[in-house]
Amino acid sequence: MSGQANEKREISYLPSVVILLFIVGYLVTGYLTLDETTRLVPLMAAGVTLVLALLDGFTTVRRGQISDEGKTSAVDRSAATATRRRAVLAVSTVAGGVAAIYLVGFLVAMPLYLFASITYLGKQSAKLAVIAALLTMLSIYLVFEVALSYKLFPGVLFS
Numbered sequence: 001m002s003g004q005a006n007e008k009r010e011i012s013y014l015p016s017v018v019i020l021l022f023i024v025g026y027l028v029t030g031y032l033t034l035d036e037t038t039r040l041v042p043l044m045a046a047g048v049t050l051v052l053a054l055l056d057g058f059t060t061v062r063r064g065q066i067s068d069e070g071k072t073s074a075v076d077r078s079a080a081t082a083t084r085r086r087a088v089l090a091v092s093t094v095a096g097g098v099a100a101i102y103l104v105g106f107l108v109a110m111p112l113y114l115f116a117s118i119t120y121l122g123k124q125s126a127k128l129a130v131i132a133a134l135l136t137m138l139s140i141y142l143v144f145e146v147a148l149s150y151k152l153f154p155g156v157l158f159s
Contacts, residue, residue, distance in 0.1 A: 015087070019053045086121075093117050105155030111137045 023046050030042035093116055100109035111133035118129035144150045153159075 015056075020050070020057075023050045023053060090121060093121060101153070101155070103155050103157050105158055106152045107137060107141060108155065110140060 027043065027046045027050070030039050030046065034042065093113070096116070097109060097113035100112055103109075114133040114136055115126075115129045118124050118132055119126055140152070144152050
């Protein structure tokens with residue numbers, strides 16, 4: 001290979017690895033902390049997500065989503081940075097929703113999460129977000145609290 005630089009290529013495994021670590025942690029905590037009946041739903045959800053994450057990892061390799069390390073243009077770097085920021089925002093929104101459920105309860109947290117995700121992630125109008133959040137809160141209340149007589153978790157601040 002005289003005269004030609006050997007291009008260094010890397011495959012972006014980071015998203016798949018982060019998701020796999022999260023799923024494994026979810027599986028372990030769900031298995032260790034929940035009773036036999038309660039753990040079925042989280043284990044099933046984590047199992048399906050684990051299969052999908054593994055498929056994503058394999059398709060990343062198979063499709064050859066490979067970036068040339070030394071030959072990335074400024075536009076490509078800018079697009080990659082914007083994509084990373086959007087991914088961090090999406091993960092932060094979900095983490096904030098989970099923290100809000102823990103702190104203020106399901107009925108308060110779900111409308112806040114929907115409002116934030118519709119407005120900021122979906123870039124929709126605040127009016128649409130408020131309507132969706134209120135309809136969802138009403139539906140959750142009617143289904144669980146009224147129809148099923150199931151008391152939803154009120155959060156540590158309200159319990």
